Amino acid sequence: MSEAALRERAIALDPGALGEIYDTYAGKLYGYIYHRTGDAKLSEDLAGDVFVRMLEAIRSDRGWNTSLQGWLYRIAHNLIIDHFRRASNREGVELDERWMAPAEPGFNFEGVFASNQLRLGMRFLTDEQQQVVILKFVEGLGNAEVAEIMGKTEGAIKALQHRALNALRNIVETQVEV
Incomplete structure (x- = not known):
């Protein structure tokens, strides 16, 4: 299915289209977030938040205007930055230190x-x-x-x-x- 067709179906909140987006990008986004944070649980949470933000944007007519992949990774990037801003105010953790954690088993x-x-x-x-x-x-x-x-x-x-x-x-x- 073309990205344009997928976009139209997603804007209509078609469960099949939304499921396809999730199935295609959930693992990739998790991996990207994990490499940036080094925390498996946090990566799961933030990857889920990407899709929540995606749905919020679609519902408020702020869906993607460029490539879907680029838009989703940009949402993930922004969530990571937000997380570390909040964490640095609480814990003083630096971004480049956190993502260097060893990989989880099987990864x-x-x-x-x-x-x-x-x-x-x-x-x-x-x-x-x-x-x-x-x-x-x-x-x-x-x-x-x-x-x-x-x-x-x-x-x-x-x-x-x-x-x-x-x-x-x-x-x-x-x-x-x-």
């Missing part, structure tokens, strides 16, 4: 973060650089999709990716020399 991203040095090196990247690396290499999204999610141009995403990969290379090389 396989060793192929992406095979090197412990590389994984630890991620904490030295800026939040935006971490997000680009996760969206591009863990979630497998293209530059256009990442740009849409982050609200940047494709050129800015390419530059962020270039800087992030150079920084990671320098960090890993420095750790090897030590």
